[in-house]
Every structure is written in C-alpha cells, then in structure tokens.
Amino acid sequence: MTSTLHTERLVLERYVLEDEEGFVALFQDTRVSRWMGDGPSSEADDRALFGRVFTMVYADDLFDVWAVRRDGRLVGHAEIKPTDVVEGYEIIYALTPEVWGFGLGRELAEALVAYGFHTLGLAEVHATVAASNRASLNVLTKVGFKHIRDITEDDGSTTLLLTRSISDRSPTDR
Template sequence: MTSTPASTPTLRTERLLLERYTPEDEEGFVALFQDTRVSRWMGDGTASEADDRALFGRIFTKVYAEQRFDVWAVRRDGRLVGHAEIKPTDEVAGHEIIYALAPEAWGSGLGLELARAIVAHGFDTLELSEVHATVAAPNTASLALLEKMGFEHVRDITEDDGSTTRVLTCVQESLDEIRDDTARK
C-alpha cells in the first residue's frame, strides 16, 4: 500500500538497533562495503572506495532527502555492524530487502534477527502483501536464512556475466507462521 516512507523509523530487535545513518558513519559504511567478503554479495560486487563514498553521500542527498525508501545503519552495542534497506525495485515488481553484516557478526543469528526486522517492517509498517529478496545463487548462507523465514524461490535471473541470481518471495502469511512457531518454542 504505502511505498514511500515518511521517514526511516528506528527499529529494535533483541540485539540490534536499526537507525538512520549519520555523517559520522561514513568510515564504517565504507569499510563494510570495501570488505570483499561482504561486497561480493552486494549488487555488482566490490566498488571503488570513491564509489562507496558517493553512495554513502546519496543516502543523505537522495534517499533520506527525497524519502525514497528506508535505509538503516545496523548497530550492535553502539557499533556499526551492518547495513539494511527495503526498497521498491522493478527487478521483482515490488519491495526488496537488502541486508549485510560485517564478518565479525556472522554465525551468531544476527542475520536472521536483522532480516526478520526488515520483513516485519515491510508487512506491518509499509503494509506490503509480499516482500522479495534477490540473492546470488552461490550465497548459500543467505538462501538458507531466507528459506528459514518462509521465503520461497520463485525464479532465477541469468546475469550478463552468466551468473545466476535467485528471486525469493515471502508473503505475510509465511511470516505469521514463522512468528507463531517462534512464540511456541
């Protein structure tokens, strides 16, 4: 229903704080996006440092200023540990989630916690009926995480370089079932 947020809200999970970036986050943002272990799964892969700095600037001059979509700095214990977005995209004709965590945050369940928060925001605040994700086929960790959340594989995209990107979709009912299962445990 609503596709343009009034302003990016602050979200909290058990261990994470998702909030708007501040100009002081630039070095941490660039470090995250320059880490090839992270950026290899983002967009077209690792960009130049100058491009990542320009991207960070556009978060303020375009995304926040024009209220295009929600973009968050992901913090744990006050430290920037990741990046998250939910935005409309023509690739899936709907809203797509994007998330990344620094390698030191991997393997502790934070990815699932983060993805659940973004998807819940999409359903509860943006009033979406479905949320999508696009994931490089070799990114088995993200594919498993999304499957655990109730995302289902709907199609593949063959990229210009011959690689495969998987398109996954989660409908509101799937997340409700996941929430119910979690509450019972």
C-alpha cells in the first residue's frame, strides 16, 4: 500500500478523487507530457489513466503511485514500479512547470530512491529518460544515477537507461 512520504518541501501521498482535474491538467500540459511515456495523449485517455490508478493500481496494490503536493497544492506525480526495460524497479516523476527550477525535481527523485532502497529493499533503482530531456538527466545525475545504456525507440529517438545502486553515494549525500 502506498505510504505517505515527506521531504523538506513536498508531501507524496495517495491520490484522492478530487485530484482528477489537477492530474489531467498536469498530463495535458505538453511541456510535461512530451517527456512521459509515448508523449501527449487525449484528455479522455488521461482521465481513464487517473481512474485506473484507483481501480487497478491501488485496488490491487500493484505498485506505488503518489500525488505530489507542495503547501497542500497538487504540483506533480510520482511512481516507483517494476520495469520491463531491465529486471527491477524504475522511478517516474513529473512536476508542473510552475515549480520547475527550485530543486524540487532533485528532492522528489531523492525521496523515490530512498523509498526504493529503504522501504522496498531494492539494491538498485532505474530510470528511463529521453536523451533530449536535459533537465531530467541533470536531476538524475545530481542524485547519483549513472548511464547504463541507450535504447533506440521505434520512432528512432534515443532513451537512456540510468541506474542508481544503493552502494553508490549521491553527490547530494551529506
């Protein structure tokens, strides 16, 4: 069951039904959705995805999915789930553009990694990111992820597989 996580400035908690409009707005913002999955999708698809968080993910306890809040306001989305890219788990996160540039991506990624290591007992955590998504690559590098390999997508674009091992110290570790 998805537990509530707290960072210095963020709270990660289960979605509630009242979050649907904020969730859809986040996923409909092309500045965000261009980097997620297969890119932007229809509003109807995003509403259906929100519904599946409750009817499948939470109902069957498939993996952890969080609403990311700052000062009580929905500002992002986060997951840690099994991946078929490699054996193991990957982190997924997105923040609204209004909170970009304040170090919240790093804070969120660090929280997801710590959860993977200390709550799920993982020895390593993975992330996949479009090669052209410099902002996310910068965040992941700052929290200690290392490039493992390139993945060529069906459309010819490149996705990078990055991994952080529990034995690696993050550059932000004190």
